[in-house]
Amino acid sequence: MARKTGSHAEITGPKVREAALRLFARHGFAAVSMRQIAAEVGVQAGALYLYTPDKETLLFELLQSHMEDLLTAWEAEQKGDMPEERLEAFVRFHIRFNLDRAEAVFLSYMELRNLGPENFRVIEDLRKRYETELETILRDGQSAGAFAVPDTKLAAMAIIAMLTGVNTWFREGGRLSRARVEEIYWDMVRKSVSA
Amino acid sequence: MARKTGSHAEITGPKVREAALRLFARHGFAAVSMRQIAAEVGVQAGALYLYTPDKETLLFELLQSHMEDLLTAWEAEQKGDMPEERLEAFVRFHIRFNLDRAEAVFLSYMELRNLGPENFRVIEDLRKRYETELETILRDGQSAGAFAVPDTKLAAMAIIAMLTGVNTWFREGGRLSRARVEEIYWDMVRKSVSA
C-alpha cells in the first residue's frame, strides 16, 4: 500500500461526491467540468476516475443514494396509526428532510435528463416508490372517511410539489423558523384534503 | 436587400427562438450547442448571431418574453370581485397557461442560474410581480374574512408550487382531462385556505 492504508481513498472518495453534489447543484451537471470537481477536491482530474467510471455515473450515484436515503429515513419515521397522524408525519418529514438536503433535492429534480435510459428508470422507480407512500396514506384516509380527495394520485403529486417548493424560498435565519414553516404547511395540507 | 425583403429574417428569427426553447427545455441550456440550434433551424451556426448577440442573451430573451406574456395574460383575465372568485380565476389561469407553455415554464424554473446577475434580477423581478398578484388576492381574502391563511406570503408560494407541479406529470390524453385537473386543484386550493 501507500499513503496510510485506506486513508486517502476513504477521504478522497467522499470529498469527490461532496464536491460534485455542490457544484452540480449550483451550476448544473452539464456546466460543471471534471477539472472543476478535481480542483475543489485538491487533486488532478485523472484521479477522479479512481472513484467513478465516468461523469454520468457520478451523477447517477448521487441521485440514487439520495433517493435511497430518503426512503430509508421515511421508513424509520414514527408514523402513528390514524390517517391524519400519518399524513402529518409525512408532511413534517418531507419538509425537514428536504431542507436538510437541499442540494441533493435540487439535483434529483433537475438533472434526471442527463441520465441514460437505464439509470433514469432506476431513479424514477425510487421516486415513484416515495410518491406511493403518500398516495397510500391518502387512499387509506379516503376509505376511512377521514379525507375527501377527488383523486388520490393527483392529490399526492399536488402535496409533494407544494412541500418540495419550500426549498425554493426558505432561508435559514429568515422570517420564519423551520418549525413554523412545518406548522403552516401542515395546516394547509390538512385542510386541502379535509372532508 | 436580398431574399425577399424582410422575409427570411422574419421567418428565421422566430425559428431560432422556437428551436432554442425546445432544445434548452429538453436538454438544458449548457448541454445545447449553438450548432445544434442552427441545425434545427436549417442554417449554419454563424447565422444565429444575426438574431442574438450571444447564447446567454438568447436564453434571457426567451425567459423575459415568457414572463411578460404570463403577466400580460393574467392582466387580461376575467377576475371577478370576490376573493374566492379571484383565487379560482388565478388557479385555473395558472394551470391552463402553464400547460400551454410547458417548455417555457420548465426553462424559467431551471435555467435562471445560467444568467448573469443583471439578467437574473430582471427575471426574478418579473417572477416576484406574478407571485405578488396571488399574495394580494390572499391578503384581501384574509382581511375580508373569506380565507384563513396563517401567512399569505408562504401560502402564495405553496399554492404556486402546487399548481406548477401539474406540468411534471400531466400528459395530454391521459387519465384526466385538463378541465378535471383544474377542478381538482381548485378544490384543494379552496379548502387549503378556507376558514
Place this chain on the structure above:
DNA sequence: GATTGAACTGAACGCACGTTCAGATAATCT
C-alpha cells in the same frame, strides 16, 4: 532497508465549444 502497490500526477488524445468574419448569394431598387 528493500519491496510493494494504492493513490495520484501531468501530459496527451480527439473532439466540440462559442464566436468571428471575409466572402458568396440573391431579392429588391433605381
Place this chain on the structure above:
DNA sequence: AGATTATCTGAACGTGCGTTCAGTTCAATC
C-alpha cells in the same frame, strides 16, 4: 441591367471538454 445590401456560408480562432495512461510517490509491509 446594374448596384445595393440583407442574409447566410464555411472556415477558422483559441479554449476547454471527458477520458486515458505511463510514470511518480510514499506509507505499509516483510
